[in-house]
Amino acid sequence: MANGSPSETHTESQIFLSTRGGDYGLSFETVVLKGLAQDGGLFLPHQIPSASQWESWKDLSYPELAYQVMSLYISDSEVPAADLKELINRSYSTFRAKEVTPLVHLQDDLYLLELFHGPSYSFKDCALQFLGNLFEYFLVRKNQGKEGKDRYHLTVVGATSGDTGSAAIQGLRGKKDVTVTILHPKGRVSPIQEAQMTTCADDNVFNLAVKGTFDDCQDIVKALFNDPETNSQLSLGAVNSINFSRILAQIVYYFYSYFSLARQSSTFKVGDKVRFVVPTGNFGDILAGYFAKRMGLPIDKLVIATNENDILDRFWKTGRYEKKAAIGQDAEGGLEVDGVKAHEDGVKETLSPAMDILVSSNFERLLWFLAYEFAAAVGMDEEFNRKQAGQEVAAWLKDLKNKGGFGPVYKDVMENARRSFESERVSDSQTLETIKAFYDKVGYVLDPHTAVGITAAVHSVERAEKGLPHISLSTAHPAKFAGAVELALNGKEGFNFQNVLPQEFVELEKLERRVTDVENDWKAVKDLVKQQVDKELGA
Numbered sequence: 001m002a003n004g005s006p007s008e009t010h011t012e013s014q015i016f017l018s019t020r021g022g023d024y025g026l027s028f029e030t031v032v033l034k035g036l037a038q039d040g041g042l043f044l045p046h047q048i049p050s051a052s053q054w055e056s057w058k059d060l061s062y063p064e065l066a067y068q069v070m071s072l073y074i075s076d077s078e079v080p081a082a083d084l085k086e087l088i089n090r091s092y093s094t095f096r097a098k099e100v101t102p103l104v105h106l107q108d109d110l111y112l113l114e115l116f117h118g119p120s121y122s123f124k125d126c127a128l129q130f131l132g133n134l135f136e137y138f139l140v141r142k143n144q145g146k147e148g149k150d151r152y153h154l155t156v157v158g159a160t161s162g163d164t165g166s167a168a169i170q171g172l173r174g175k176k177d178v179t180v181t182i183l184h185p186k187g188r189v190s191p192i193q194e195a196q197m198t199t200c201a202d203d204n205v206f207n208l209a210v211k212g213t214f215d216d217c218q219d220i221v222k223a224l225f226n227d228p229e230t231n232s233q234l235s236l237g238a239v240n241s242i243n244f245s246r247i248l249a250q251i252v253y254y255f256y257s258y259f260s261l262a263r264q265s266s267t268f269k270v271g272d273k274v275r276f277v278v279p280t281g282n283f284g285d286i287l288a289g290y291f292a293k294r295m296g297l298p299i300d301k302l303v304i305a306t307n308e309n310d311i312l313d314r315f316w317k318t319g320r321y322e323k324k325a326a327i328g329q330d331a332e333g334g335l336e337v338d339g340v341k342a343h344e345d346g347v348k349e350t351l352s353p354a355m356d357i358l359v360s361s362n363f364e365r366l367l368w369f370l371a372y373e374f375a376a377a378v379g380m381d382e383e384f385n386r387k388q389a390g391q392e393v394a395a396w397l398k399d400l401k402n403k404g405g406f407g408p409v410y411k412d413v414m415e416n417a418r419r420s421f422e423s424e425r426v427s428d429s430q431t432l433e434t435i436k437a438f439y440d441k442v443g444y445v446l447d448p449h450t451a452v453g454i455t456a457a458v459h460s461v462e463r464a465e466k467g468l469p470h471i472s473l474s475t476a477h478p479a480k481f482a483g484a485v486e487l488a489l490n491g492k493e494g495f496n497f498q499n500v501l502p503q504e505f506v507e508l509e510k511l512e513r514r515v516t517d518v519e520n521d522w523k524a525v526k527d528l529v530k531q532q533v534d535k536e537l538g539a
């Protein structure tokens, strides 16, 4: 099936809808290529599949396990099994670690899941290596026998606070029939992240430095998708976690690390419960954990760890989801929010900049499940519940846009959210203390985002049932965030930043940069993207 409409061979978990109720009954291919729904919503499968055989996956390699998970969401009639296996094998062959995502025992009940062994050194590679190959697969199929202007050209636009951008570039550089434009907030990504993105010399890669925040970049991307003229002229594609395939690929490592734990621990058996702790910004990574839980993996709780940009933590504490940025001045006349140094737009400047986000886009997907289950409790049929959920989510998101927030949500909705998740906000000083403490105790160098997770994990171990294992996600290599790591560890006996610095990062510094500055204005970005595509296509 190449035209994108589901056939009778699709199960309910292989057909997709929009969180805002507008689209329904879409195929995986359509969802991957479109990225964002026409009504502005995000795509979700009609149902989360139950993986009744999940325990039998325990000895599978990472790619074998990925196939088992992904084939529940991708019909064989869209991507035949042999093709899907080949795509998966190729995607994970680029990782430096044989296990793809190794699990490290830190102390007692605390384990660290290293997700940074892919080409760009962050967890984003786990999904974007796959998505890059998947785009290519669909494009080759669509373009068979076509020449010149008849070929389908995908214009990928992505927003990044640093890591998605470099991983997307690694996943798409040099691929035929795709151009990729990455928007990053000017001056707000780490020097290595900036170098990783802007030194890419492939003709199909463009970088725009936006005068604004990550949220501005994300809003520009959504505005482009929501503009029917731009979308139809350019055939836009998404690499952010608004693209459902990103979430799908990330489900895999929840299962894989669970089985790694069972192999490593003498007391933990398949079937026992575990907690996952996830440094969280856009809510994509932890949402994948929620899918794993719903598929049957015995997850006790998913712990959200935010930095000082804590919209999610506040939601779990109060039931209100609000941007809330009462900007004040500190003693030196600088800007602050809640006593933390901030930008003029209210985003707090933290040591974990990839999570400096005011609004978490994937939270909309969780809201859909919460709204659906609230409606289902009344006992109406599936279709009615879906409609209700779509309407509720659309209303919440409208209030977020127009009034800066919504809530408090119904008590039952909140209780449901609290059954699966706990949350904690971690300050910069705690982040630094954690980096120091784990270097002193076990000689491990944590990146600041991972340290946000580990701080919350240590607290969760203290309050959870004794002996409950915790897997905390390590989302980036420490060398990407020299500033925070050196701040915490410089002067410590035996510490030398050069020892954690991969040679390829040293080489990056010498390469020429290619980046264009642009105002925080979606129309200005649209014009630049069009120029780039025209140039690339020789129009």
Ligand SMILES: Cc1ncc(COP(=O)(O)O)c(C=O)c1O
Residues within 6 Å of the ligand: 122, 162, 163, 164, 241, 279, 280, 281, 282, 283, 284, 285, 286, 354, 355, 449, 450, 475, 476
């Ligand atoms: C290093 C790092 N850690 C954590 C996160 C947060 O992940 P998510 O946005 O999926 O919540 C990000 C950005 O997404 C990141 O780049």
Ligand SMILES: N[C@@H](CCOP(=O)(O)O)C(=O)O
Residues within 6 Å of the ligand: 159, 160, 161, 162, 163, 164, 165, 239, 240, 241, 242, 281, 282, 284, 354, 355, 361
């Ligand atoms: N932290 C991210 C922000 C974008 O998130 P995404 O998961 O939605 O792509 C980044 O590094 O760019």
